[in-house]
Amino acid sequence: MTASLQDPVLSVANLRVSIGGRTEAVRGMSLAVARGETHCMVGESGCGKSISALSVMNLLPRGIIRTADHIRFQGQDLLAMSERQMSRLRGDKISMIFQEPMTSLNPAYTIGSQMSEVLERHRRAIRRQAMDRAAELLARVGITAPxxxxxxxxxxxxGGLRQRVMIAMALMCDPELLIADEPTTALDVTVQAQILRLLQKLQQELGLALLLITHDLGVVARMAQRVSVMYAGEVVETGAVGDVFAAPTHPYTRGLLDCIPVPGKTQTGEPLGNIPGMVPRIPPGFAGCGFRDRCMSAAPECAQAVPLRDAGGDHSYLCRLPPDWTRASAA
Amino acid sequence: MSSVGIAQALPGRRRFPAFRRLATLLGVVIVGTALLVAIFAPYLTPHDPFAQDLNLRLIPPVWMEGGQPTHLLGTDQIGRDYLSRLIYGTRISMLIGVLAVITSGLIGITLGIVGGFYGGRTDDFVMFLITCRLSIPLILVALTVVALVGSSLAVVILTLGLLLWDRFAVVARTTAMQVRNLDYIAAAQAAGASRVHILVREVLPNIANHLVVVATLEMALAILLEAALSFLGLGVPPPLPSWGLMIAEAKEYMFFSPWVIMTPGVVLFVLVLGVNLLGDGLRDMLGADLER
Structure with missing residues (x-):
């Protein structure tokens, strides 16, 4: 099967992940990432962002079960693939960067040996060629004296250098899709900015599809074309990043945005918004809106199935409220 | 994950008290000497260790009354040169120590890593095997095997190798459990590494420092067990010069010629002490994270 230009590189439909039959970590998540596009998944810790990414890679720990209508990568069905086929894809066409650069490199090997190994594995390259490629990529991610x-x-x-190495390593085989799981969370603020700039530059130059997981809305605003806000295993709001930031519709998205001080808009001394409570653990058979316990606008009908509403364009959200609701109208 | 600190960044650079460094050095010297002696035994022996001379029975060491300079450590009850027999005995002890450790290491590390890394049923099975092994009395099984198969060097090595793997398995399992959740394992999986690759190339090098320490302890144990088996007459068959056998053969003469039993005893003690000191030193140097 060949994918046309318009087809997304990665498309996930109705992904569900269950942890040991006791917790529904992801509940019907759908997502599409196109070539050359940055798609951000944003949400609090425990919302199912990382576990969704791991489901795509089929790297879930034992006892965690994924089901989905489809997970397609360049037209191939990842659900139907054997472990052997998957591992041929991992690190080759789909690469992943992790949160902790301090621990994601093996302390027992040199940088060069770890990097060239990826190319040797997938491309049967010899060590010297692989080393040349590694040096080239290290230079490309802005490392002097590669x-x-x-x-x-x-x-x-x-830490910053290690994350650059991780990025270079992920690019060894010219991947089509790069999944970055909070790549800057563990880094200093200044280094964060550098790494983000680097990712953006590489993504534009190489035409990567980038699935970026973050909990930082500043990162989203800066990096993403599309954003999916996740809450309790569901995508509660998704759309082009401009639309979502200009007109956030789901109460959770509005709550998240209220938590951020905006220069020139937030007055000194004025308290920032907050969302009381924490992400609930969702048991099997849970119905209705996962956010209702923390929502300012919750109503009795929130305990029933919530409709997916269209807010115009590609912008949709999962809530009973109309797109133009206000705090006053909801109450 | 802040455990990757300076201690790990600078392996072996920490300062130890002088006596511990001295002890490690002593261990290195003892084990190194034993290795060299074992390898170059034919060039070091003043006499043929098997040559008997009934005219020269039970000559005391050179520093005692009646000692002869041609037999530095004297002779045994059938006139064989004691120093030569000790030197060849080093060969047998070291050979058994090293080969038994390699055999048991292969078994124990494989089981331990697989169990620790995969967990679940696999781990239950490995734990079951370890428990079974721990409930087997070492000496009794060794005695039975030797009694059934007959004693030879190979049988002793295999028996010890097949019985001493439990500590390897326990340590490999625990350390593999600690390593399996680290990000570089996930990163390797995400880069398409196979299972065997992850176990052998990602996990093993990172737990090797612990396993080296176990290897030294097991080697000391194997050497002692060989001596014990040989003493009981079920180890290395005579006339091979094993230290345990020398002690066994000398026990009837120890009342009037105590050196025949003391010399191999002291040498055995020194070698086992040296191996243990070396193991402690290695633990201090390699296992910076063991103490935290």
């Missing part, structure tokens, strides 16, 4: 870095061990590198 030749020297190749011979160093992870403990000799700073």
């Amino acid at each position: 030749g020297m870095r190749l011979g160093q061990y992870p403990h000799q590198l700073s």
